[in-house]
Amino acid sequence: MDIVIALFDDFEPLDAIGPYQVLGHLPGAAVRFVAAGEAGPVADSIGGMRLDVPARYADVEACDVLLVPGGHGTRPLMDDQAFLDWLRRTHATTRFTASVCTGALLLGAAGLLDGLAATTHWAAAGELAAFGAAYTPERVVRRDRIVTAAGISAGIDMALHLAALLTDETTARAIQLHAEYDPRPPFDSGSWAKASPAVRERIRELG
Amino acid sequence: MDIVIALFDDFEPLDAIGPYQVLGHLPGAAVRFVAAGEAGPVADSIGGMRLDVPARYADVEACDVLLVPGGHGTRPLMDDQAFLDWLRRTHATTRFTASVCTGALLLGAAGLLDGLAATTHWAAAGELAAFGAAYTPERVVRRDRIVTAAGISAGIDMALHLAALLTDETTARAIQLHAEYDPRPPFDSGSWAKASPAVRERIRELG
DSSP states (O other), rough: OOOEEOOOOOOOHHHHHHHHHHHHTTOOOOOEEEESSSSEEEEEESSSSSEOOOOOOOOOOOEEEEEOOOOHHHHHHHHOOHHHHHHHHHHHTTTTTEEEEHHHHHHHHTTTTTTOEOOOOOOGGHGGGGGGEEESSSSSETTEEEEEOOSSHHHHHHHHHHHHHSSSSHHHHHHEEEEOOOOSSOOOOGGGGOHHHHHHHHHHHHO | OOEEEEEEEETHHHHHHHHHHHHSSSOEEEEEEESSSSSSSEEEESSOHHHOOOOOOOOOOOOOOEOOSTTTTTHTTOOOHHHHHHHHHTTTTEEEEEEEHHHHHHHHTTTTTTTTTTOOOOHHHHHHHTTTTOOOOSSEEEEEEEEEEEEETTTHHHHHHHHHSSSSSHHHHHHHHHHHOOOOOOSSSSSGOOOOHHHHHHHHHHH
């Protein structure tokens, strides 16, 4: 099983590594990162992490799962016709095409979300409509072969859904147990609806 | 604020990147990875990820937060006296010294957990006792300056605790909102107690 995660400069780190942690443990699966540009170093959006990515997206002609993370680096790619062409061509070969966070905007720009329900990071919800998609405020939204996740950490939940679809539920649960994914956030501010006015103000200051 | 995450070959990816996602967004903080050996490429335990780590641990003399992830790569380091000496010396300079998953075994091997309550990955619980630590089956265990997290994904919860201690609760909640960390695992098998016999059997097969 060939699972491809497209990376680009200024990707949000957990968008990519959360699903990688889950899907990388699927029996019989290989997960590879490909660079949306030339092979070589790719920097994350926080700026402390440099991944050495040995392959470029143009070298991939088909895969079982294509996953597109989000981050500030999605912006320039939304106008990159060669990349969007590749998304469309590769999507035609997959069992599942998935996005995390603002990765959904790239699926949208490629025309893959037209007329579909989909999700993305809460701050980008309004942008999905421009691509003909209906923003759906759920953690994971699946429509046939297209699976979108909400912001950043939602990729972990999505990958567990995918793991069950690609193998079976017992295997997905075993991977959840391996990752000890029994989350206990110390606070309950993980969605816009749950965030207090002070928290909403602070996130604006954090930029 | 200087936050250091020690990396080594065969580290578990989410152990390091979960906390990095949270702590990297702390205002005024810089998170840097350092290699437990020479600077250069460090490979994760799944085998698909190579991080280009520009600094080595020996170059760090002090930091505000020292974080040690887990993974198979902790095994050889448990006998690496130079690395354990560095953990002890650096711990003496920190506000908080933290581990995720089997990173706790490295804090233990360095003598930092003697007589303390601590946690680690469920599969490594029995090993903590050899270092004089009392395994405590909680998601995050803090004793003064030492904070340990359970397996792999628990580092995200721990980092939110640390974020509040290092800044304030409103900032930690804003970072949680940014990461849309409102987890909705599709299954409830994230701890040994919750896993069915079939899931426990499957995880043995996954190795």
